[in-house]
Amino acid sequence: MATTILPHGMGKVFKECGHSESYWPRCQHPYKIRYRNARGRQQEESGFANQDAAITRLVAIYNERRSAPTNQPKAERIAKYGPMTFRAYAKEWKHGQRHLAPASLIHLDSLLHHHLFPALGTRRMDSFDHKVVEYFIRTMERSGTGLATESNAFDKLKAILLDANRLGLYPDSPLLGVQAPVYDPKRAVIPTPEQLRALRTAGDDTFELVVDLMSGCGLRNGEAVAVNLNNIVADDTYRVTEQVNRTTKDYDRLKHRKKGEYRDVPLPPRVRETIERYAETHGAVDGYLIRHPQDRSRPYPTYLLNNRWQQLRRTQTLDMPDGLVLYSFRHFFASNCLAHHIPITDVAEWMGHKTLEITFKIYRHLMPGSIGQAAAILNTTLAA
Structure with a gap:
């Protein structure tokens, strides 16, 4: 396994396919990244089609980690963000998504205003756990929400809750053990x-x-x-x-x-x-x-x-x-x-x-x- 080492503290880009690093641009295997999260724990992500995409993701993680209020005592962060409503927290979180293109921002706004806010907008951030997330998924299923939309809405909820978890709002991640909605590609209708x-x-x-x-x-x-x-x-x-x-x-x-x-x-x-x-x-x-x-x-x-x-x-x-x-x-x-x-x-x-x-x-x-x-x-x- 070869790796590309970036500036200190940012993380690593690598492949596990056994090919030399010089061959990576022609290799079909996905790139992976390894980094330390805000708590100092090592994490990995995979599925990046090229090295630029992997590095872009690492830079975004690094910048988020640097901008996080880690200098605040944990108790102060919980006191500030715990009582905040999901709607207010999500709007604040959205301001940090500067990497999103205009069309992606429109899609994000649509998911927030049509799915996430109606179900969760007034809920306190410190009240989330796996049961709340499971209930949100079941609500979408009962209302007949399409599987693709279910999956996209859950992905946005996941990103927001992971951000809150990084600040220390939860003793355990509220996503732990939750089965994410799975988009069924067989539903796609193809013309004859x-x-x-x-x-x-x-x-x-x-x-x-x-x-x-x-x-x-x-x-x-x-x-x-x-x-x-x-x-x-x-x-x-x-x-x-x-x-x-x-x-x-x-x-x-x-x-x-x-x-x-x-x-x-x-x-x-x-x-x-x-x-x-x-x-x-x-x-x-x-x-x-x-x-x-x-x-x-x-x-x-x-x-x-x-x-x-x-x-x-x-x-x-x-x-x-x-x-x-x-x-x-x-x-x-x-x-x-x-x-x-x-x-x-x-x-x-x-x-x-x-x-x-x-x-x-x-x-x-x-x-x-x-x-x-x-x-x-x-x-x-x-x-x-």
Whole structure:
């Protein structure tokens, strides 16, 4: 196991795969970090796709630890923060989340105001224990909250309570023994090839182009509406460099990427033909194809896609099963890749997932093959 040693007190970045450190950038194994928490106890986290992500996490932990009021006696911290309501504490905690992008802050606010505050907003911080957390999860289940939202809401509650636990508010972590909600990826509805063929031409030219880019190249909604002719870097390769940020409604860096970073994705001939046909029909502005319908000097806002999707659903003339959403076209890309035995490591890279673990979590059930098939294949060589 090799490690990258950072400045004293920050922690370490390492891999346990056995490869030399010089090979790490090409190695598919995730990076791990090791650090000491506010109580001086050693902790580890894993699942980082690259070294920059691991170091960024270490820096955030280090800065939080330095800014924590550790110079206050524990009794004073408990006296100050214990009686504070969850709502007040969460708002104070939110001010420290400076690393979050605008869209992530909007998502955080939504979870707080629609799920966490209604259930826990007036509760005193020193009253939390594992029973309170379990009750919150059961409340979401009884109200029919989607599993993805349940998981996201719990993650935010966990982050806030871990912060309070770091200040010494609890003798034992209120999360100890709690079973977190698990998002079931099998709930994701993937269109059939027949449904895809009907839906891609059910809207206007812009809708068809977006559907082709999502289902054929694996682009996210915001990435698809930022399509640019200059990003066709080869006949079979499209370079994803930016997206339309749904908050600012302007071009922005990719999700989980720094400004200037990109990813190359496969460009099927049919998708390239759709791009070229759209450019010939509607023209381009600095290479950008999809522009605001009322003002071509501005990017195309993603909410217009959602409006179009709802219009198609209201017609009730198309085969659109319950659970089918605009994002399902991106799920189709992953399903199509895995059904044709394309390595999941490549699929993860093309889709721009933060870690390979995310791809496994969402799409593992789509991967072909079984233990029986593997045994038969392995036996072919053993018996030769």
